[in-house]
Amino acid sequence: xxxxxxxxxxxxxxxxxxxxxxxxxxxxxxxxxxxxxxxxxxxxxxxxxxxxxxxxxxxxxxxxxxxxxxxxxxxxxxxxxxxxxxxxxxxxxxxxxxxxxxxxxxxxxxxxxx
Amino acid sequence: xxxxxxxxxxxxxxxxxxxxxxxxxxxxxxxxxxxxxxxxxxxxxxxxxxxxxxxxxxxxxxxxxxxxxxxxxxxxxxxxxxxxxxxxxxxxxxxxxxxxxxxxxxxxxxxxxxx
Numbered sequence: 001x002x003x004x005x006x007x008x009x010x011x012x013x014x015x016x017x018x019x020x021x022x023x024x025x026x027x028x029x030x031x032x033x034x035x036x037x038x039x040x041x042x043x044x045x046x047x048x049x050x051x052x053x054x055x056x057x058x059x060x061x062x063x064x065x066x067x068x069x070x071x072x073x074x075x076x077x078x079x080x081x082x083x084x085x086x087x088x089x090x091x092x093x094x095x096x097x098x099x100x101x102x103x104x105x106x107x108x109x110x111x112x113x114x
Numbered sequence: 115x116x117x118x119x120x121x122x123x124x125x126x127x128x129x130x131x132x133x134x135x136x137x138x139x140x141x142x143x144x145x146x147x148x149x150x151x152x153x154x155x156x157x158x159x160x161x162x163x164x165x166x167x168x169x170x171x172x173x174x175x176x177x178x179x180x181x182x183x184x185x186x187x188x189x190x191x192x193x194x195x196x197x198x199x200x201x202x203x204x205x206x207x208x209x210x211x212x213x214x215x216x217x218x219x220x221x222x223x224x225x226x227x228x229x
Contacts, residue, residue, distance in 0.1 A: 042219030100146050101215040105157045
């Protein structure tokens with residue numbers, strides 16, 4: 001399977017609710033990372049998973065959590081949604097080879113919290 | 115906090131014009147720099163991975179240079195076409211010790227090419 005697929009593409013949630021975003025993996029890539037892009041900002045690192053374990057985290061609170069599955073697909077979960085969580089969420093599967101880190105991004109999930 | 119700056123924030127050019135944008139990053143701490151092209155509602159597409167000071171890479175009409183000593187990279191587009199309209203993002207990777215492969219993005223340069 002080529003490419004990274006994210007679902008859903010858009011969703012609207014109410015403040016206080018919980019949301020789960022999903023991401024497939026590029027074949028052969030065992031690392032996935034998630035980024036949040038708020039309006040007018042560059043993408044910000046949320047966390048990274050390698051072989052089903054979190055191996056790095058950005059400046060995001062614990063209500064942002066994730067999972068990586070044996071097939072290397074991934075989920076991002078956000079609890080107790082706040083208005084400021086409205087953003088585009090990107091996932092990327094990563095391959096480290098002789099050329100360095102190769103990132104394959106999905107097209108993102110646009111989350112709106114009202 | 116690692117700061118990656120891109121300029122200009124937006125750029126409007128006529129078809130056929132050549133253009134360039136800048137990405138600046140911390141010069142004291144370097145592993146790699148990535149350039150991405152990102153069209154609305156699509157995935158960011160990798161253009162270049164740059165790792166060595168003095169690197170120059172080319173892909174069709176697009177090229178990039180890297181100066182790690184002074185902490186900047188330039189992206190050039192020769193003879194811009196309307197299909198080049200997109201946001202161009204640069205992303206910096208510091209050396210191992212931080213989260214391996216973590217990208218620090220700039221805010222991007224939004225390019226619009228008018229026919």
